[in-house]
Amino acid sequence: MSKSTVxxxxxxxxxxxxxxxxxxxxxxxxxxASSLHFFMACGxxxxxxxxxxxxxxxxxLVEIHTRFVRPATYGDALQVRTSVETWSAKTFVQHxxxxxxxxxxxxxxxxxxxxxxxxxxxxQAIPVPDFIRQQCS
Amino acid sequence: MSKSTVxxxxxxxxxxxxxxxxxxxxxxxxxxASSLHFFMACGxxxxxxxxxxxxxxxxxLVEIHTRFVRPATYGDALQVRTSVETWSAKTFVQHxxxxxxxxxxxxxxxxxxxxxxxxxxxxQAIPVPDFIRQQCS
Amino acid sequence: MSKSTVxxxxxxxxxxxxxxxxxxxxxxxxxxASSLHFFMACGxxxxxxxxxxxxxxxxxLVEIHTRFVRPATYGDALQVRTSVETWSAKTFVQHxxxxxxxxxxxxxxxxxxxxxxxxxxxxQAIPVPDFIRQQCS
Amino acid sequence: MSKSTVxxxxxxxxxxxxxxxxxxxxxxxxxxASSLHFFMACGxxxxxxxxxxxxxxxxxLVEIHTRFVRPATYGDALQVRTSVETWSAKTFVQHxxxxxxxxxxxxxxxxxxxxxxxxxxxxQAIPVPDFIRQQCS
Numbered sequence: 001m002s003k004s005t006v007x008x009x010x011x012x013x014x015x016x017x018x019x020x021x022x023x024x025x026x027x028x029x030x031x032x033a034s035s036l037h038f039f040m041a042c043g044x045x046x047x048x049x050x051x052x053x054x055x056x057x058x059x060x061l062v063e064i065h066t067r068f069v070r071p072a073t074y075g076d077a078l079q080v081r082t083s084v085e086t087w088s089a090k091t092f093v094q095h096x097x098x099x100x101x102x103x104x105x106x107x108x109x110x111x112x113x114x115x116x117x118x119x120x121x122x123x124q125a126i127p128v129p130d131f132i133r134q135q136c137s
Numbered sequence: 138m139s140k141s142t143v144x145x146x147x148x149x150x151x152x153x154x155x156x157x158x159x160x161x162x163x164x165x166x167x168x169x170a171s172s173l174h175f176f177m178a179c180g181x182x183x184x185x186x187x188x189x190x191x192x193x194x195x196x197x198l199v200e201i202h203t204r205f206v207r208p209a210t211y212g213d214a215l216q217v218r219t220s221v222e223t224w225s226a227k228t229f230v231q232h233x234x235x236x237x238x239x240x241x242x243x244x245x246x247x248x249x250x251x252x253x254x255x256x257x258x259x260x261q262a263i264p265v266p267d268f269i270r271q272q273c274s
Numbered sequence: 275m276s277k278s279t280v281x282x283x284x285x286x287x288x289x290x291x292x293x294x295x296x297x298x299x300x301x302x303x304x305x306x307a308s309s310l311h312f313f314m315a316c317g318x319x320x321x322x323x324x325x326x327x328x329x330x331x332x333x334x335l336v337e338i339h340t341r342f343v344r345p346a347t348y349g350d351a352l353q354v355r356t357s358v359e360t361w362s363a364k365t366f367v368q369h370x371x372x373x374x375x376x377x378x379x380x381x382x383x384x385x386x387x388x389x390x391x392x393x394x395x396x397x398q399a400i401p402v403p404d405f406i407r408q409q410c411s
Numbered sequence: 412m413s414k415s416t417v418x419x420x421x422x423x424x425x426x427x428x429x430x431x432x433x434x435x436x437x438x439x440x441x442x443x444a445s446s447l448h449f450f451m452a453c454g455x456x457x458x459x460x461x462x463x464x465x466x467x468x469x470x471x472l473v474e475i476h477t478r479f480v481r482p483a484t485y486g487d488a489l490q491v492r493t494s495v496e497t498w499s500a501k502t503f504v505q506h507x508x509x510x511x512x513x514x515x516x517x518x519x520x521x522x523x524x525x526x527x528x529x530x531x532x533x534x535q536a537i538p539v540p541d542f543i544r545q546q547c548s
Contacts, residue, residue: 173423212451
């Protein structure tokens with residue numbers, strides 16, 4: 001069975017738009033925070049530490065796919081449940097479900113790659129490091 | 138041939154993350170701005186006007202699918218090219234391509250629905266209004 | 275003695291800028307969330323409810339003054355301590371201190387006014403309602 | 412006479428809050444963008460370049476003071492007029508005025524310091540570099 005984590009989010013007034021509901025890109029921000037929280041809960045150092053020993057600057061996005069089920073608004077307490085669904089050679093897919101209580105608010109899949117950013121060079125995907133895959137499986 | 142619009146974005150320092158590149162949810166924010174800009178360029182009033190005559194509060198997202206091709210950073214001038222790809226009974230799909238010069242930075246498809254939000258009631262999708270579909274096709 | 279509240283914030287990756295530290299406008303966002311949290315903790319309904327009975331849409335800012343003492347970064351757990359420092363006829367001053375553990379990260383004073391926004395009219399400050407001042411003192 | 416620059420901002424839907432007006436921390440984001448734009452218009456390289464030759468990571472905020480005069484909303488085109496009001500030994504004050512046409516929307520003063528961030532060390536203010544002060548005066 002794969003590891004999964006829960007990340008808590010309290011929706012702020014400033015997260016909401018003129019329609020009075022969460023401005024949807026914030027769900028991506030929260031899934032991103034939950035993605036990092038997942039890795040740190042599995043024992044992976046924060047990116048600012050990892051970059052020093054491995055050159056890895058984080059896990060930039062290759063692709064996202066999000067489905068919005070119910071609106072949320074300020075004052076709501078949300079939970080983001082996160083796990084890794086697939087590990088591939090150079091990418092992995094994280095699955096996030098955002099709940100308000102037992103109701104699904106939205107759901108997303110992120111395809112990410114571990115990347116290095118050599119001085120003066122381009123952002124570059126590298127194979128998923130074995131030690132990270134082991135810590136997170 | 139379908140209408141298409143271009144929306145200009147200047148990437149700000151505050152749009153970028155500790156990796157020095159655009160924090161990806163901002164691309165969704167800019168596609169959303171380009172979505173509204175598309176409708177207004179086609180002659181549809183801004184949501185704050187439309188709500189008074191039709192009850193329509195905007196076009197909340199049902200689903201998004203975004204593919205990130207190249208990073209961008211502060212100081213970059215981006216163009217978002219937007220069109221409607223499909224009109225369905227209750228939803229429509231907008232297609233956005235974000236360019237830096239002639240290079241594709243990212244690309245997304247948004248499924249949206251025109252919604253009303255009755256006082257005290259729930260956000261509710263309505264059929265795509267004919268006059269809007271005509272103005273935008 | 276005046277009432278005071280504490281609002282918890284977990285700093286996300288997306289709250290930080292290319293220097294790796296919290297992008298400073300986010301402190302204003304968190305003080306704003308703590309401002310609303312203060313009122314709700316004192317028994318004032320959220321703005322979306324209050325507008326129905328009183329026309330009050332919230333407490334827009336007249337002026338802010340913020341002093342940044344120490345940087346914070348993603349993964350940090352912050353506490354915002356909030357109280358009302360002064361009640362005037364049409365405005366009030368809220369004082370916010372953002373702590374990381376026992377270290378002051380930043381501190382701000384916000385001058386706010388309760389406002390109504392009549393249909394078709396302009397945003398307008400009104401005298402601080404007595405029932406709110408009583409609930410919050 | 413001191414140099415001054417103008418930075419254009421198009422207000423997006425996602426910049427606005429449930430009251431339908433610009434969520435105020437965004438004005439700080441735009442002043443920050445205009446601050447950097449000022450330096451680059453004066454010939455200072457972007458921070459990501461400057462850090463390589465000088466160690467300077469940017470100009471973090473020491474203090475901000477902002478006065479909000481009129482609300483703005485999505486679709487508005489704003490101009491931020493920026494100049495340096497005072498140069499001190501270790502800090503400087505930038506003055507920003509945000510206009511919508513000829514109407515002042517908000518106005519702010521930012522006290523900033525040029526900072527270095529030594530590997531493993533703390534963010535540290537340095538004296539304002541002479542070459543920058545000369546380029547910007």
